[in-house]
Amino acid sequence: MSEAIKWVKKDPLKENVFWPNEAMKERAWVSDESIYAEAKADPEGFWARQAEELHWSKHWDKAYEFAPQNYKWFVGGKLNLSYNSLDRHIEAGHGDRIALIWEPEPVDEEAVKLTYKELHRLVSKLANVLKGLGVQKGDRVGIYLPMIPEAVIAMQACARIGAPHSVVFSAFSPDSLRDRMIDAGAKVLITADGYYRRGKAINLKKNADAGIQGTPVEKVVVVKRLDGSVPMEAERDLWYHELIEGASAECPAEQMDSEDLAFLLYTSGTTGEPKGIMHTTGGYAVQSYITAKWDFDLHEGDVYWCTADVGWITGHTYINYGPLMNGVTSVMYEGSPDTPDCGRMWAIIEKHKITQLYTAPTAIRMFLKWGDEWPAKHDLSSLRLLGTVGEPINVDAWMWYFKKIGGGRCPIIDTWWQTESGATLVNSLPGIGPFIPTIAGRPFPGVIGRILDAGGSPVPAGEGGYLSIVSPFPPALTRGIYGDMERFKAQYYTEYGPERYFTSDGARVDEMGNIRITGRVDDVMNVAGHRLATAEVESALAQNDKVSEVAVVSRPHDLKGEVPVAFVLLKAGVAHSDEIRKELMGTVTTVIGPTGRPDEIIFVDDVPKTRSGKIMRRVLKALVRNEPVGDLTTLQNAESVDHLKEMIGYSG
Numbered sequence: 001m002s003e004a005i006k007w008v009k010k011d012p013l014k015e016n017v018f019w020p021n022e023a024m025k026e027r028a029w030v031s032d033e034s035i036y037a038e039a040k041a042d043p044e045g046f047w048a049r050q051a052e053e054l055h056w057s058k059h060w061d062k063a064y065e066f067a068p069q070n071y072k073w074f075v076g077g078k079l080n081l082s083y084n085s086l087d088r089h090i091e092a093g094h095g096d097r098i099a100l101i102w103e104p105e106p107v108d109e110e111a112v113k114l115t116y117k118e119l120h121r122l123v124s125k126l127a128n129v130l131k132g133l134g135v136q137k138g139d140r141v142g143i144y145l146p147m148i149p150e151a152v153i154a155m156q157a158c159a160r161i162g163a164p165h166s167v168v169f170s171a172f173s174p175d176s177l178r179d180r181m182i183d184a185g186a187k188v189l190i191t192a193d194g195y196y197r198r199g200k201a202i203n204l205k206k207n208a209d210a211g212i213q214g215t216p217v218e219k220v221v222v223v224k225r226l227d228g229s230v231p232m233e234a235e236r237d238l239w240y241h242e243l244i245e246g247a248s249a250e251c252p253a254e255q256m257d258s259e260d261l262a263f264l265l266y267t268s269g270t271t272g273e274p275k276g277i278m279h280t281t282g283g284y285a286v287q288s289y290i291t292a293k294w295d296f297d298l299h300e301g302d303v304y305w306c307t308a309d310v311g312w313i314t315g316h317t318y319i320n321y322g323p324l325m326n327g328v329t330s331v332m333y334e335g336s337p338d339t340p341d342c343g344r345m346w347a348i349i350e351k352h353k354i355t356q357l358y359t360a361p362t363a364i365r366m367f368l369k370w371g372d373e374w375p376a377k378h379d380l381s382s383l384r385l386l387g388t389v390g391e392p393i394n395v396d397a398w399m400w401y402f403k404k405i406g407g408g409r410c411p412i413i414d415t416w417w418q419t420e421s422g423a424t425l426v427n428s429l430p431g432i433g434p435f436i437p438t439i440a441g442r443p444f445p446g447v448i449g450r451i452l453d454a455g456g457s458p459v460p461a462g463e464g465g466y467l468s469i470v471s472p473f474p475p476a477l478t479r480g481i482y483g484d485m486e487r488f489k490a491q492y493y494t495e496y497g498p499e500r501y502f503t504s505d506g507a508r509v510d511e512m513g514n515i516r517i518t519g520r521v522d523d524v525m526n527v528a529g530h531r532l533a534t535a536e537v538e539s540a541l542a543q544n545d546k547v548s549e550v551a552v553v554s555r556p557h558d559l560k561g562e563v564p565v566a567f568v569l570l571k572a573g574v575a576h577s578d579e580i581r582k583e584l585m586g587t588v589t590t591v592i593g594p595t596g597r598p599d600e601i602i603f604v605d606d607v608p609k610t611r612s613g614k615i616m617r618r619v620l621k622a623l624v625r626n627e628p629v630g631d632l633t634t635l636q637n638a639e640s641v642d643h644l645k646e647m648i649g650y651s652g
């Protein structure tokens with residue numbers, strides 16, 4: 001452990017409540033509590049002041065405009081996300097700073113470092129390539145790329161020409177890619193031949209080829225990450241490096257309306273069908289920029305590493321747009337944290353002298369399990385701040401992260417937010433604190449959070465309720481579900497009406513206003529940080545023709561947070577066996593990808609149903625968690641519950 005840090009203790013009775021010391025306060029962008037009251041008194045003014053830090057080719061006329069399900073920020077303003085990420089810094093004379101460090105998985109390959117100027121050049125070239133393929137402002141472009149620099153280059157190139165990107169996580173199946181390309185109506189897809197994962201070369205092009213069958217995709221730009229030995233379909237498939245070589249590096253950034261669509265990102269709702277979350281340009285730019293800066297205390301020269309995949313919102317906002325708009329160095333790692341050994345994370349931190357690390361509780365629990373000896377082998381003294389995201393963190397994981405990784409010096413910023421919010425909403429700020437295990441903190445200045453009961457009344461401090469965000473909404477909050485505004489309204493603005501966004505998360509607040517997130521209150525799971533609806537796993541399993549009926553519920557898991565458990569009723573005449581179990585796992589992998597695989601498949605003869613024939617998932621959930629099953633009087637087949645209890649060894 002390097003130099004001991006004096007944490008401020010305000011209440012001697014409270015263990016593990018850390019407050020920033022003078023040095024941290026001095027360094028932080030905000031360190032005065034009054035920022036909260038000030039922003040609360042005038043949220044529109046607060047956000048407008050932050051927006052002034054970005055480059056607008058036309059200033060907005062009005063900061064915020066609200067109408068039910070139609071709220072707008074920086075109305076009349078024009079800007080470009082890529083200009084703000086790249087050109088702005090080059091024009092300020094910072095073009096030679098490193099924008100991106102890419103660490104390949106194989107240790108014998110060298111890291112790639114791109115300056116802002118170099119990144120700008122590649123982005124401009126790809127932007128011209130896309131234009132050459134007929135992509136115009138407003139056209140959606142698919143991106144199905146692994147963790148390679150081209151993923152950032154591709155997003156930036158789309159932003160540059162105003163073509164909304166739709167990034168699909170590279171571990172998602174061809175079926176998932178297909179659904180998303182069809183829904184978005186994408187004519188161009190950017191993908192790669194493959195990538196390295198756990199020392200193995202993974203063929204991505206094969207999945208891309210399968211996934212674009214039956215979609216509007218006409219042209220496929222293929223990045224050569226491996227040896228390029230994949231089949232290329234004449235006319236349709238084009239090598240990225242060849243296109244780039246011939247392209248001009250001059251591409252003026254398209255001036256976008258503040259409310260123009262910036263990108264789509266598909267995420268799980270409660271049904272089997274993912275929804276295309278829409279983010280618009282101005283509000284997203286402002287909130288991404290300022291939250292990255294204040295939450296992670298980004299300063300000139302910082303080397304900041306967010307370990308999320310680019311396929312998630314965290315990758316969009318906190319690998320790409322947020323850090324780049326702040327002009328710092330953003331680090332990307334291609335592969336797995338246990339390759340070549342369980343010390344890879346810490347080796348990367350030592351090698352690149354990383355100053356901020358942002359990762360998920362699931363990963364932290366895994367590192368903890370691997371043991372203290374791995375981080376102990378490396379010099380982690382460059383770290384100044386730690387972040388977590390994606391799921392509630394437990395005390396043990398928090399304390400381990402704090403002591404073993406942060407050396408007891410670094411605040412932990414536990415950021416609560418969602419794909420829908422585009423940027424962080426609830427977390428303590430590094431210069432203000434407090435940092436308390438399992439507590440996210442206060443809503444970011446300008447964000448109005450309320451914990452409400454089912455009827456919409458605020459619950460007293462200490463009691464559980466539903467977290468809601470109140471208008472004026474944070475600028476980056478989603479403006480819709482692509483092609484389905486009815487679903488948008490039903491999902492977010494029916495529970496508490498149009499002026500209170502329903503988050504689907506349970507929460508509690510203490511007297512100081514600090515929020516503890518207790519988890520989803522709908523049928524959305526958080527599996528190792530991956531958001532997944534139980535209904536998606538059900539509909540995947542139902543695609544197997546041996547399955548008659550299926551119900552999926554979530555169960556807590558030590559490492560992954562939550563895992564799906566499937567109750568499967570096979571068709572008459574089909575006997576259950578390990579073979580069929582394997583086959584069903586395979587079906588899920590094909591339809592969703594490995595993230596959707598159930599932790600357990602339980603073959604049953606009957607599942608509890610209401611008189612109207614609906615499966616009572618609540619009962620199944622209680623069974624797999626060994627919790628009281630509650631009232632069974634509305635069941636048509638209460639005896640099925642006793643049978644299930646016996647089968648799974650229920651003891652609750």
Ligand code: WT7
Binds near residue numbers: 417504526530
């Ligand atoms: C859901 C959103 C936010 C980017 C990554 C996930 C859960 C997120 C936290 C946190 C407790 C958290 C919520 C939320 N969640 N961050 N710090 N503490 N829970 O984005 O895939 O859209 O998932 O993740 O349940 O609703 P996402």
